[in-house]
Amino acid sequence: MHAYSDLSHDLVMDAIESLGLLCDARVMALNSYENRVFQVGIEDSEPLIAKFYRPNRWTNDSILEEHAFLSALKAEDIPVIAPLSINDKTLFHFGGFRFALFPRRGGHAPELSNDDDLELIGRWMARLHNIGQTEAFSHRPVIRGSDDIRESAEAVLRSGHLPDDYHEAYQSIIRDICAHTDQVSVSDYSSIRLHGDMHTGNLLLRDEDLYLVDFDDCNQGPAMQDIWMLLSGSREEHRQQIMVIAEGYSMFRRFPAEELPLIETLCTRRIVRHAAWLSQRWEDPAFPVAFPWFASHRYWSEHLLALREQLSALQEEPLTLPVF
Structure with missing residues (x-):
C-alpha cells in the first residue's frame, strides 16, 4: 500500500x-x-x-x-x-x-534567456532573502554540502536500484567528489530561510506579474542555493546570467559574491539527491509512470557521466564577480 x-x-x-x-x-x-x-x-x-x-x-x-x-x-x-x-x-x-x-494562480515559466525576466527574478529573490534573514527555521532542513551528498549516495546504494556492476564506479566517483566538496564548507557562509527549489517550474509569469510558488522544499542555507538554480548553459553563459541576476538582486540586497565557490557543490548535491529521491519513491505508482527511464542501465550510465562532469567542474576555478 x-x-x-x-x-x-x-x-x-x-x-x-x-x-x-x-x-x-x-x-x-x-x-x-x-x-x-x-x-x-x-x-x-x-x-x-x-x-x-x-x-x-x-x-x-x-x-x-x-x-x-x-x-x-x-x-x-x-x-x-x-x-x-x-x-x-x-x-x-x-x-x-x-x-x-x-x-489558484495561472501563468507560464519565465524565459531565463531573457535578461529582463532574469533581472526581475533577481529583484524578487533579494526581497525574499531579506525576509528570510529576519529569523531562522527550527523544523526545516539545513543545507549541508558533503554530508548531504554522502547521505544521498548511501540511500542510492541501499535502495537496490543501482545495478551491481555500477557499484564500484559509483562509490569511487562519490569519494572523489566529496574530496573536493569537503574543501568548501557550506556552514562557513551565512544561513537564511530559502525557497530551496527555485527552478523555472516554480516560477509563474503572467503579464508583468511574477509568482514564486511551491515552497514545499523551503529550507535553511546560503542564498546561493536559490541563485544557482537559475543558471544554464556554458560557464561563460553562467557568468553573464550571474551578472544579470546580481544587477536586479543588488537593488534590494547585497549580492553574495563570496558564495560563488558553492555553486558546483550545490549543483552536485542536487544531482545526487535527485537519484536518491527517485530510488526512495519508486514504490509510489506515480513514479514509474512519470520516470520510466529510471529503471534502465542507460539512466545510471548517464547519471555516472553527469557526476564525472561535476567532478571536472569542481576542479575548475569558481566563478568570480565584483562584489556588489
Missing part, C-alpha cells in the same frame, strides 16, 4: 467540504509527485488548489513553518501564494491526510 492508496477524488472533496466549503464535483489532479495536488471547483466561487502532503515526510511543525514563511512573505508584498486560513488554521486533517488550500 503506497502513501496515497486511499486518496480518492471523493476523499478530496469530503476533506474540503469538512471545512464548510461546497465542491462542485470538478476535481483535476495537477502535476505533482512528492505531494498530491488538485484543482477543485467550489460552488459560486473560484476553484481552489488543494495540496495533500505526503504522509510521514514532514512533521506538523515543519509544515506550519512553511506556511508561516509564506504568510510573512505575503505580508511584505512578495509575490507568493500563501495558504488560506480558515478558522485561524492553515493545516487541516482529514481521512489520515494533512492538507492545505491555496488560491
Whole structure:
C-alpha cells in the first residue's frame, strides 16, 4: 500500500467540504509527485488548489513553518501564494491526510534567456532573502554540502536500484567528489530561510506579474542555493546570467559574491539527491509512470557521466564577480 492508496477524488472533496466549503464535483489532479495536488471547483466561487502532503515526510511543525514563511512573505508584498486560513488554521486533517488550500494562480515559466525576466527574478529573490534573514527555521532542513551528498549516495546504494556492476564506479566517483566538496564548507557562509527549489517550474509569469510558488522544499542555507538554480548553459553563459541576476538582486540586497565557490557543490548535491529521491519513491505508482527511464542501465550510465562532469567542474576555478 503506497502513501496515497486511499486518496480518492471523493476523499478530496469530503476533506474540503469538512471545512464548510461546497465542491462542485470538478476535481483535476495537477502535476505533482512528492505531494498530491488538485484543482477543485467550489460552488459560486473560484476553484481552489488543494495540496495533500505526503504522509510521514514532514512533521506538523515543519509544515506550519512553511506556511508561516509564506504568510510573512505575503505580508511584505512578495509575490507568493500563501495558504488560506480558515478558522485561524492553515493545516487541516482529514481521512489520515494533512492538507492545505491555496488560491489558484495561472501563468507560464519565465524565459531565463531573457535578461529582463532574469533581472526581475533577481529583484524578487533579494526581497525574499531579506525576509528570510529576519529569523531562522527550527523544523526545516539545513543545507549541508558533503554530508548531504554522502547521505544521498548511501540511500542510492541501499535502495537496490543501482545495478551491481555500477557499484564500484559509483562509490569511487562519490569519494572523489566529496574530496573536493569537503574543501568548501557550506556552514562557513551565512544561513537564511530559502525557497530551496527555485527552478523555472516554480516560477509563474503572467503579464508583468511574477509568482514564486511551491515552497514545499523551503529550507535553511546560503542564498546561493536559490541563485544557482537559475543558471544554464556554458560557464561563460553562467557568468553573464550571474551578472544579470546580481544587477536586479543588488537593488534590494547585497549580492553574495563570496558564495560563488558553492555553486558546483550545490549543483552536485542536487544531482545526487535527485537519484536518491527517485530510488526512495519508486514504490509510489506515480513514479514509474512519470520516470520510466529510471529503471534502465542507460539512466545510471548517464547519471555516472553527469557526476564525472561535476567532478571536472569542481576542479575548475569558481566563478568570480565584483562584489556588489
